[in-house]
Amino acid sequence: MRIDILSVVPELLVSPLNESILKRAQQSGLVEIVIHNPRDYTTDRHRQVDDYPFGGEAGMVLKPEPIGSLIDHLCSERSYDEIIYTSPDGITLNQHEANRLSTLGNIIILCGHYKGLDQRIRDTYITREISIGDYVLTGGELAAAVIVDSVVRIIPGAIGDGESALTDCFQDDMLAPPVYTRPAEWRGMKVPDVLLSGNPVLIRQWQQEQSLERTERLRPDLLK
Numbered sequence: 532m533r534i535d536i537l538s539v540v541p542e543l544l545v546s547p548l549n550e551s552i553l554k555r556a557q558q559s560g561l562v563e564i565v566i567h568n569p570r571d572y573t574t575d576r577h578r579q580v581d582d583y584p585f586g587g588e589a590g591m592v593l594k595p596e597p598i599g600s601l602i603d604h605l606c607s608e609r610s611y612d613e614i615i616y617t618s619p620d621g622i623t624l625n626q627h628e629a630n631r632l633s634t635l636g637n638i639i640i641l642c643g644h645y646k647g648l649d650q651r652i653r654d655t656y657i658t659r660e661i662s663i664g665d666y667v668l669t670g671g672e673l674a675a676a677v678i679v680d681s682v683v684r685i686i687p688g689a690i691g692d693g694e695s696a697l698t699d700c701f702q703d704d705m706l707a708p709p710v711y712t713r714p715a716e717w718r719g720m721k722v723p724d725v726l727l728s729g730n731p732v733l734i735r736q737w738q739q740e741q742s743l744e745r746t747e748r749l750r751p752d753l754l755k
């Protein structure tokens with residue numbers, strides 16, 4: 532999979548995309564993540580990527596020319612399955628959407644900025660707008676990092692234990708069961724006996740019951 536991220540503040544993306552599972556997935560060639568700055572596609576002396584909005588509102592709007600040139604350049608090199616814009620207007624990211632994106636070949640993620648993006652770029656190129664929740668961030672970089680993290684971790688092979696991404700919370704619209712590690716007793720609190728039983732059938736049954744109980748109690752909306 533290849534993910535091209537377009538951002539006018541690329542520094543915000545460096546650390547989240549270069550640690551842990553995302554770092555290993557790139558090193559092992561499962562995913563190629565390339566960050567581009569539209570500023571490199573400006574043609575004016577000031578390398579201006581944003582401008583005042585027509586109509587006189589406060590805030591700056593991303594200009595269409597540099598982003599259009601950058602996307603045209605990328606699309607001349609390969610075809611893209613999805614060109615995503617991070618925006619509070621979009622569909623809210625969930626596990627189903629992350630699963631779907633993880634099956635695609637090439638995607639572009641354009642990070643929003645301040646007041647937004649010239650509508651003509653949205654109309655011309657954007658195939659999907661994704662929000663990470665009903666709140667407003669300063670820019671789309673953190674949202675892009677969240678999207679990429681949720682997508683890359685489920686590419687087969689990204690997580691060492693082949694099973695663990697499939698047993699993630701939300702994969703079957705259920706919350707995950709509680710987990711414990713050593714010691715078997717801490718401050719008088721014991722790990723449930725069943726987990727020490729060594730009986731995989733009983734353990735799985737207990738985990739499913741716990742998942743269902745937690746989902747009913749904490750997120751009944753998921754069961755609808």
Ligand code: ADE
Pocket residue numbers: 617618619643661662663664665666667668669670671674
């Ligand atoms: N940009 C600003 N707020 C955002 C949000 N909630 N999700 C995605 N992109 C955003």
